Amino acid sequence: MRKSLIFVALLPFSLTLAVPAAGAVQAVPAQGAAQANSLRPALEAYRAKNYEEARRLAAPLVAMDDPDAQFLMAQLNENGLGGPQDKPAARTLYVKSAMAGHPYAQYALGELAFRGDGVQQNYNRAAGWYAKAAESGHTLAMVRLGYLYSTGQGVPEDANRAAELFEQAADAGEPAAQYHLGLAYLTGTGKPHSYAQAANWFEQAAEQGDADSQYNLALILEAGLGIESNPERAVYWLKQAAAQGLLPAYTSLGLLAYNGKGMPQSSKEAADWFEKAAEGGDAEGQFLYAVALAEGTGRSQDLTKALDWAEKSVASSAGEPQEVVAERTGLRDQLEEMLIAQRTVRPQPRNEQTLQAPQTLAAQTPSVETPVRAQPQETRVASVEPEEDEDAGEDDKPKRRKLRD
DSSP states (O other), X not given: OOSSOOOOOOOSSOTTOOSOOTTOOOOOXXXXXXXXXXXXXXXXXXXXXXXXXXXXXHHHHHHTTOHHHHHHHHHHHHHTOSSOOOHHHHHHHHHHHHHTTOHHHHHHHHHHHHHTSSSOOOHHHHHHHHHHHHHTTOHHHHHXXXXXXXXXXSSOXXXXXXXXXXXXXXXXXXXXXXXXHHHHHHHTSSSOOOHHHHHHHHHHHHHTTOHHHHHHHHHHHHHTSSSOOOHHHHHHHHHHHHHTTOHHHHHHHHHHHHHXXXXXXXXXXXXXXXXXXXXXXOHHHHHHHHHHHHHTSSSOOOXXXXXXXXXXXXXXXXXXXXXXXXXXXXXXXXXXXXXXHHHXXXXXXXXXXXXXXXXXXXXXXXXXXXXXXXOSSOOOEEEOOOOOOTTOOGGGSOOOOOOOX
């Protein structure tokens, strides 16, 4: 079985995140006490989901060019709340509010330009609006701008500048920034490589409910990278991430359950976690569940079902490293051969039907890899080289597995 886990995580925010979703409202910085008092009834109506009333109360202030009211009305128009959806009208109001210095409107315009929502996609323009919002202390704008610097989209690629922005927002308590700063330390990108610092920032984000930080923190704790190993605490954070539906956490919990690390050993519980991951579409979970079914580990042996999951794992392996695809393809091919043999030859005793050692659960050893959260268009992965134990034998060292670049 695998002796450590695999770093797999997603970006801390979806690039489809725009201005607040229906039913939510961003805190609206007041331009003055009088304006804040005037807008309060509209905000209260918004929070109570009485959107028609919010529109009615905000309209007079919009006519008076109140930036906060313009931003609120833009959100209502953007999301079609309390009236028809009108994105052009929303953008017009965002521009008016942003030109008056409203950081949330500036951030919203950055989002529209980044996504190409109602306007031509323009990373340079997005960076400009994010920069204006960041100057006013908008922490998510700092994260977005940092992301652009880290990828060189719309601005020159600059890992150091990206890390500076992540750190500024992280210090202000933004979990998305804390995740990215942890990743910077983990990969040594814009910051010196440090597992301890990575764990520190992942933990701060994890405590705020960031599932991917919970996952990465768990893997550092399980492997004891730069900090004392704590499998029990790793299990705790993996379960927190799994409760939020993070599929790699299911697979990792299955591995720990199988090995009895951080929790009682249970082949059945391991298979349960693998099945959940497999049904959710996780390729590694599909592969491990196929192996469990093939061996009868935690499940009754069922080569037909095992083949079905092995085929799904192979189909989900696009973009994976060659050795990973070969491993999954090898399992599928071997299962096909075994089923053909069952149909054409008298059944053999089970000890002659089991899979060859490289394909068995007991033979699986993981790698320590560091992915970054997936964007809608791409997945970026950075490998992390673990500190090797000089006293470990060759059989105790995990095999390396590359993930997507």
